[in-house]
Amino acid sequence: MIKQEIIEKISKYFKLTSFEAEKIYDDIFAGIIKGVKEENIADVTNLGEFIIKYNSGDENNKKTVEFLPTLSLEEEINQRAFEESRQFQPGKFIQSELTDKPDAKNTIPTVVNENLSGIISDKEKNDIDQEHNVVEDEIKRRRDEILGKITKPKEEIKAEFNEKINESTIIPPVIIPPVTEKITEVTVEHIEAKKTIEEVVNNPDEVSAKTEITEKAEITAKTEEISKTSEEIKSNITETSKEVEEVTENSFSDFFTEVSKEEHNVTSSIKSTIPPLEPPVVPPVETVIPPGAVELHNQITGDQGKTNEYQTTITPMPFANGNGNGNGNGSGENYEHKLQDNSYYIWYKDSEPNSTDTQTMSYEYELLYQATKEAEYKSKLRIYVTTFIMFFSIVLILLIFSPVIYKYFFSPAEDQNSEEVQQETSSTNEPQNSNQSTNQASVNSLENQPPVNNTTQEQPKQEVTPPVTQQEQPKQEAPKQEQPKQEAPKQEAPKQEAPKQEAPKQEAPKQNSTQSVPGVTKSSMGWLDDYNKVIYVQLENGKFTIQESAWDSDAKANKRISAVGGLVPGLKGSVLKVDLGSKGTWYRARFGEFSTIEEAKQKAEELRNKEKSRLHAMLLTFFLYA
C-alpha cells in the first residue's frame, strides 16, 4: 500500500514513470541494506539508525538489525499518544481504543478478563462496574467544568458578537420566486388564450404572431429582472456571511481596540457637551523684573538703551481676553508677565501671547539666563584655577630648589670658611699671588690692593716671595713704604703717599679699638665675625672692608655684589681675585670702606638682617599658600 502511494507521489512530483519511481524506491532500501551490511550502520535522517546486533543464541542468524529511532520521530509518536490519552476514556479503552492494534487487543483485555473471572462473581462485577462508572462520570463532569471555565469566555464573547451581528445586519429572507413555473403557467395560459382567440375570432396569423412576440419579450424581461434580483440577494448573502466570519475571527486585541474607540468617542462627546473651563484671571500685580534678566533680554533683542523701560513695568495682560494670538495691538510695546510660580518671562513680539506661548518663552529665557550664568561661572573658575596652578607650580619649584637657592644666596660663608682654612694651611705663595691678582669687576682702589695681613706670620712670607725686581728688593725691608712705590706708576703717587705714611700711626688705635668689639676674633685673614659670618679686612689705607663671601667664578661674585646692593642701598662692592694654588682661584666679594670695625659690623648686621627678613617673608608666603 505504502509502496504504491510513494511511487505515485514520486512519479507525480518529479514527472517520472512509475517504473522509474519503483526502481528508485527499491534502490533506496537496497542501499540501506547494503550500507548496513558493509558499514554495520545506516543513518537515515528523520527516521533513525539501523545497527547490526550480534545474536549469540541463533546460529543461522548471528546478526540481527536493531533500529534506533530519532528523537523527532519518538516525539512525534509520543505526541500522538499524548493526544490519544487526552481523549482517553477508561471504560471504553478496551473496547474502542485498541481496535486498531491487534497486539494490545489480544493482551490487555484478556488479562483483565482472566483476572476478574477467577476471583470475582457476576454481582460483584456489576457493583464494581457501577462504581467505576460513577467515578468515571464524576471525573468526566469535573473535567467538563474545568474545560468550561477555561473555554467559556471565548465562546460567550463569540456568541454575543454573533448576536450583535445578527441584530445589526438583518439578512432579508431569501425568497426565490418560482420563475420557471410562473413562466410556464403564463405561457400555457397565453397559448390557450391565443388558441381560443384564434379559434373564436379567426384573426389572421400576423396579429397572433405580434402578440406572441410582445408577450414573449415581456416575459423574458420579467425573468431577467427576477434573475437579477435573485443574484443580488445571493451576493448580499455571501457578503454578509463573509462579514460575519471576519467578525467572528476577530481576536481579543481587536475587541479591546473597539472598546477603546468607544471609550474615546464617549469622552469626546462628554467633552463636547461640557463647556470648557475659563482660565483663572490673574489680578494685576506690580512686579520688578530682575536686572540680570533685563540685560539678557536687551542682549537678545539688541535694544541696549531700553533698560529703564523694562524695569519700570508692569500691567500683566490677562491670558484669555478673547483676542488670541496674532492680534497685535500695534503699539510695539513689550509685555512682561509674572506667572503664579513667580517665574518671569518677557514677550517681545508685537502681539499678545497666549498661555502656551508665554510658558515656552519663559522657559527659553530661563535657559538662556542659566547658560550665560554658567558661562560666566566657568570663565571665572578657569581664571582661578589657572592662577592657583601657576602659583602652586612656582612655589613647588621654589621648594624643590630651596636648598640650592639657600646655598647660593644665603650661606656663602661655608665657602669662605673653607677658603679661610685653606689660606691658613696653604703654602706661602698666597700673598705673592694675591699681589699679582687683578680686580676685574670694580674700579675702586681696593681692587688693586692685596688683602692686608697684619699678622706677624705673613710678613716673613712676603719676604720669601720670589718674583721681585731688583729695584724692589731693598724696599721689601720696609714693606709698608714699598707698596705705594709699586703702585706709583699706576696711580697718583702724592695722594696715596700721605695716608700710607700715616697708616702705622693709625693702626695702633684701631687695633686697640678692635679688641674691644664683642663677637669679633682676630684671625690670619682679618677680624672674623662668627655671628654674621663675615671677615673684616683692614686695607692699606687703614680702613676696614667687609669680606662677605668668596666665589669660584667672577660672575657669581659680581652677581652677589649686585644682590647685596639691592638689599642695602649705598653699599658698594668689589671683587678681589685670589689664587690659592691647589685650591684654585677664588673671587672675594668685599663691601664698603669703614673707618672702624664697629661701623663695618653694623653694616654687616644690617645686611644679614635684611636677608633673614626676606627669607622669612618667602617662607611665610609659601606656608600661607600651601
Add this chain to the structure above:
Amino acid sequence: MTTIDLINKLAVEHNITTGRAEMIVSILVERLVEKLKKDGEVQITNFGTFSIRRKDPDSSSYMKLNEPIPMVKNHVTFFPDKIFLESINSH
C-alpha cells in the same frame, strides 16, 4: 552509511540531481512516518516492518487538576525481513 551517501548513490545510478534525490528520500521518510503514526505499523517488502509498541500508561497528576492522567510512552520497533537478515548474514 549516511543519508548523504544514499542520496549521492541514487543521483549517480538514476542520473538525477542530488537535490531531486534528496527530495525523493525525504518524501519517502515523511510518508513512512505519517503512515506509521496513522496505522501504528508499516510493512516494507524485502526490508522489514516498523511498528509502534505501546507501554502501559503511567498515571500521574497533571498540574492542579487533581486528576490522574495516563502518561503514555510509545517506542518504535523494527523487525527486519528475512531477505534483509539473509543478506546481512551471507558472506
